[in-house]
Amino acid sequence: xxxxxxxxxxxxxxxxxxxxxxxxxxxxxxxxxxxxxxxxxxxxxxxxxxxxxxxxxxxxxxxxxxxxxxxxxxxxxxxxxxxxxxxxxxxxxxxxxxxxxxxxxxxxxxxxxxxxxxxxxxxxxxxxxxxxxxxxxxxxxxxxxxxxxxxxxxxxxxxxxxxxxxxxxxxxxxxxxxxxxxxxxxxxxxxxxxxxxxxxxxxxxxxxxxxxxxxxxxxxxxxxxxxxxxxxxxxxxxxxxxxxxxxxxxxxxxxxxxxxxxxxxxxxxxxxxxxxxxxxxxxxxxxxxxxxxxxxxxxxxxxxxxxxxxxxxxxxxxxxxxxxxxxxxxxxxxxxxxxxxxxxxxxxxxxxxxxxxxxxxxxxxxxxxxxxxxxxxxxxxxxxxxxxxxxxxxxxxxxxxxxxxxxxxxxxxxxxxxxxxxxxxxxxxxxxxxxxxxxxxxxxxxxxxxxxxxxxxxxxxxxxxxxxxxxxxxxxxxxxxxxxxxxxxxxxxxxxxxxxxxxxxxxxxxxxxxxxxxxxxxxxxxxxxxxxxxxxxxxxxxxxxxxxxxxxxxxxxxxxxxxxxxxxxxxxxxxxxxxxxx
Ligand code: ADP
Numbered sequence: 001x002x003x004x005x006x007x008x009x010x011x012x013x014x015x016x017x018x019x020x021x022x023x024x025x026x027x028x029x030x031x032x033x034x035x036x037x038x039x040x041x042x043x044x045x046x047x048x049x050x051x052x053x054x055x056x057x058x059x060x061x062x063x064x065x066x067x068x069x070x071x072x073x074x075x076x077x078x079x080x081x082x083x084x085x086x087x088x089x090x091x092x093x094x095x096x097x098x099x100x101x102x103x104x105x106x107x108x109x110x111x112x113x114x115x116x117x118x119x120x121x122x123x124x125x126x127x128x129x130x131x132x133x134x135x136x137x138x139x140x141x142x143x144x145x146x147x148x149x150x151x152x153x154x155x156x157x158x159x160x161x162x163x164x165x166x167x168x169x170x171x172x173x174x175x176x177x178x179x180x181x182x183x184x185x186x187x188x189x190x191x192x193x194x195x196x197x198x199x200x201x202x203x204x205x206x207x208x209x210x211x212x213x214x215x216x217x218x219x220x221x222x223x224x225x226x227x228x229x230x231x232x233x234x235x236x237x238x239x240x241x242x243x244x245x246x247x248x249x250x251x252x253x254x255x256x257x258x259x260x261x262x263x264x265x266x267x268x269x270x271x272x273x274x275x276x277x278x279x280x281x282x283x284x285x286x287x288x289x290x291x292x293x294x295x296x297x298x299x300x301x302x303x304x305x306x307x308x309x310x311x312x313x314x315x316x317x318x319x320x321x322x323x324x325x326x327x328x329x330x331x332x333x334x335x336x337x338x339x340x341x342x343x344x345x346x347x348x349x350x351x352x353x354x355x356x357x358x359x360x361x362x363x364x365x366x367x368x369x370x371x372x373x374x375x376x377x378x379x380x381x382x383x384x385x386x387x388x389x390x391x392x393x394x395x396x397x398x399x400x401x402x403x404x405x406x407x408x409x410x411x412x413x414x415x416x417x418x419x420x421x422x423x424x425x426x427x428x429x430x431x432x433x434x435x436x437x438x439x440x441x442x443x444x445x446x447x448x449x450x451x452x453x454x455x456x457x458x459x460x461x462x463x464x465x466x467x468x469x470x471x472x473x474x475x476x477x478x479x480x481x482x483x484x485x486x487x488x489x490x491x492x493x494x495x496x497x498x499x500x501x502x503x504x505x506x507x508x509x510x511x512x513x514x515x516x517x518x519x520x521x522x523x524x525x526x527x528x529x530x531x532x533x534x535x536x537x538x539x540x541x542x543x544x545x546x547x548x549x550x551x552x553x554x555x556x557x558x559x560x561x562x563x564x565x566x567x568x569x570x571x572x573x574x575x576x577x578x579x580x581x582x
Pocket of ligand 1: 481485486489513515516517518526530531532533541542543544545546547570
């Protein structure tokens with residue numbers, strides 16, 4: 001309780017007030033008592049002088065025996081104790097006691113003072129009357145003749161009673177005043193601390209994120225100024241927080257859209273921030289990533305080494321890492337931050353793949369061109385060297401030259417077709433098409449070829465098939481490419497089945513054969529340009545048919561894939577969107 005300013009102020013006030021009032025009342029009591037005693041002393045001095053004047057003639061006439069009754073009379077009339085003391089200190093008369101029983105009074109302080117300096121007084125306890133008394137003694141003198149001492153005494157009971165009364169009044173006054181003072185002090189401290197409490201409440205709310213809090217204070221004192229400053233501060237705070245939030249959102253937007261993984265790790269190697277690309281790269285959602293150590297997240301020592309090098313050298317570190325078993329090619333840049341490090345991870349897997357594809361493409365195209373060109377050269381040279389005149393072989397040689405030239409022409413045609421499709425030069429003529437009709441037409445075109453290969457060709461189409469939204473000519477090209485491959489790679493007595501079925505918003509077309517199948521290692525790559533699964537068997541093809549098919553299907557927002565088992569056969573499937581009903 002006393003830790004609060006309110007109670008500290010109140011207590012200080014009360015203590016101060018009580019101390020002041022206590023001091024004041026002590027002074028007052030002392031002052032009043034002094035006044036009372038002074039008045040009493042003056043009164044007793046006058047009375048003592050009067051007593052002395054009355055007694056002097058008796059002393060002068062040595063009527064010693066009359067002095068005691070006189071003292072009793074005077075004592076009764078002024079209600080005070082009167083004592084007449086002789087020149088030698090012997091008590092001659094006393095209004096309260098028998099003088100004969102009283103000892104010599106010369107040594108009494110008031111008597112001694114009266115003898116030495118005129119008037120003497122003293123306050124002390126009277127054993128005879130058992131109470132505090134004030135004694136005032138004056139010498140009885142006339143014309144330098146000293147007769148004795150007259151002493152008047154009064155008990156201080158009355159004064160003490162009056163002083164006790166005054167004391168009680170003062171204490172009561174102090175009590176009431178202190179009570180009022182406590183209430184006033186509490187009120188003052190309450191009104192002083194109220195705005196501070198309000199300030200503290202507001203601070204708590206601001207700290208919990210309610211930045212619109214304002215203090216309504218009208219006072220123009222220091223607390224009012226503080227409230228004004230506080231309001232100003234919360235406005236500035238809100239501005240700063242808004243600015244920071246905007247900046248953070250902007251950075252988050254940038255980080256979430258860039259394709260590279262960005263991570264921040266703290267001094268204890270704990271991940272404190274990751275962007276979406278990094279989440280994807282490490283295949284863990286953000287809430288699981290935060291708080292993990294970098295090695296737990298990366299699960300790769302080479303990656304962790306780069307970070308550790310950056311931490312130990314305090315310099316940026318770069319490295320190329322091939323992760324296992326995912327086989328991701330990563331370029332990692334670790335940069336020291338004030339506390340912790342920033343890790344930038346660039347996934348080069350796709351780039352590397354493209355690079356391989358490009359290299360393969362160049363190698364393949366060179367290879368594909370070299371073979372027919374070499375045979376053309378051999379055939380031409382043989383003819384040149386005289387075979388032209390040999391009627392038996394010349395026509396055959398010329399046929400083969402024709403065939404090789406056709407093959408080259410087909411390759412060039414397919415390449416230019418592929419490049420046109422890839423570059424988007426061939427516009428899609430999207431229209432509702434009857435896929436069953438397209439398939440039947442394509443089957444008819446290649447039926448002779450299939451029969452020549454002793455293959456059974458079957459087309460299965462469901463009734464009432466929805467129309468597909470596609471470019472008829474290009475779709476027919478895809479079906480022909482797939483069918484052509486199936487015929488090419490299926491040995492005699494095999495069968496080929498083309499089937500269509502509707503599926504949600506797509507139409508699905510499959511070409512299944514009972515052919516040689518495709519090795520599992522080659523399967524993911526057969527849609528690449530020039531890729532041939534089995535180079536020996538695929539001798540006749542260009543390796544471009546599936547690449548063209550994939551590009552056409554992609555352009556229709558469909559999917560194409562292959563399933564195959566070596567030695568058993570393959571199924572090539574693609575989907576096309578149906579015409580929407582609306
Ligand atoms: P190609 O002109 O060589 O047929 P494609 O791009 O059409 O080129 O096919 C690429 C390769 O895919 C082929 O060389 C072959 O190895 C494999 N392939 C395609 N279709 C089949 C199939 N039905 N059965 C077995 N292998 C196939």
